[in-house]
Amino acid sequence: MTQAPSFAVISGAQVHDAVAGREEQVTRMVEAAYRLHGEGRTVNPDSYFLRFPDRPADRIIALPASVEGDVGVHGIKWISSFPGNVANGIPRASAVLILNDAETGYPFACLESSIISAARTAASAALAAATLADARGDRPRTIGFVGVGLIARYVHTYLAGNGFTFDALGIHDLSPDHAAGFKGYLERSEKGDITVHDSAESLIRSSDLVVFATVAGEPHVTDPAWFAHNPLVLHISLRDLSPEIILSSCNIVDDVEHCMKANTSPHLAEQQVGNRDFVDGTLYDVLTGKTTPPADKPVVFSPFGLGVLDLAVARYVYNEVAASGALHTVPGFFHDLSRYG
Structure with missing residues (x-):
């Protein structure tokens, strides 16, 4: 029984x-x-x-x-x-x-x-960073964090735990106190140059890997020109990027159906163009070799969180x-x- x-x-x-x-x-x-x-x-x-x-x-x-x-x-x-x-x-x-x-x-x-939740989010981000960077043939040497709360700390910890090292690290946050606190955290473990940026633009333009971990409810980064150097973007907070940036990038998601709701940036892009053709594949597709991200476009990973x-x-x-x-x-x-x- x-x-x-x-x-x-x-x-x-x-x-x-x-x-x-x-x-x-x-x-x-x-x-x-x-x-x-x-x-x-x-x-x-x-x-x-x-x-x-x-x-x-x-x-x-x-x-x-x-x-x-x-x-x-x-x-x-x-x-x-x-x-x-x-x-x-x-x-x-x-x-x-x-x-x-x-x-x-x-x-x-x-x-x-x-x-x-923080650990699985950070592990997902680190897995995506490694998988996408290796598929492109080059691991990033500079990283920028937009939004520096607990999730950003976990993402950094998991990137380091998966073998990422950086020559330069950038920080941008609307709160100077939070930026200073995150800088102090990075200084305890990182040997690279650490810079607090006054604007998201300067951070993005100077970073090969960009981590968005904000509480933004709608897009606040709108100019595709900021991504002309084709960085790898971990779009963890999902609502930072305008549809124009999404549509000009290679887009990888964790699950297409889940990501296309709740006014995420990919969802806004879908509403704008009326289709999902801009989604190049899922992380599973990259892991299994079905999709290979290009080196000549920004690559944006948008995980809804499963x-x-x-x-x-x-x-x-x-x-x-x-x-x-x-x-x-x-x-x-x-x-x-x-x-x-």
Whole structure:
């Protein structure tokens, strides 16, 4: 007779301990999840956005998903984005993730997920940077960060963990204090020149690799001429670039259907031209050699963010914590399990 599983709660501290220093390993997990997704061995429905009429900048997003293979789990991430938190000294995003047993459907763990979300986002970015740069035949030596919050820090950590080194690093943020803080962070690990730029234009023009990690709700970078040197762009925040820039670039996404919604820059481009012909392929297509990005155009990677990636990392964290003997279960969480009492 099948029994209901126990239910565990995994803290952010435990998540951090499970992934810290394992950037390359987490990146390989994310790559494996992308391959399973490309092979049709996942279920990844549309994300659901909970919005608030009186607080248009805030949202909470539900990302349900299911992954086959070694991950073998269902689940959902529930992640909030409240940009005003930053001014109050706490991070913009907070999240939890529920893992469900693949056989019974019972939830068996709740994990703090802001770290999982940041790690899978950064691993996806590092994987894309390596895959696209290697396909073009040249790894970038200069990098610029537009927006320097927690995600930018994780992306830098994961790039370094995947073998990227830079001769020069640029920073641009609307907050001088945030720019200074990120500069201090980079100085602790980087030997290259570090410059805080007054404008996004000067940063973009001087960078071979550009990372957008802002909270922009609509395009604020509009001139394709800024990208005339054909950089590789990790468009993580999805809404920074005008349709004109998207349409003049090689565009790689994580999932076409997911990326073409919620007024992302690719979605705005689709609305402008009435088709998706400007999308050159997915990251899976590049990984499998179906698509090769050109060297004579800007290459923009726009990842909407797939719940299957969160599940892959969360399953790994759960297994690590369980193997260490530090799993905190909740006795009696499932109760009244007899059909007739």
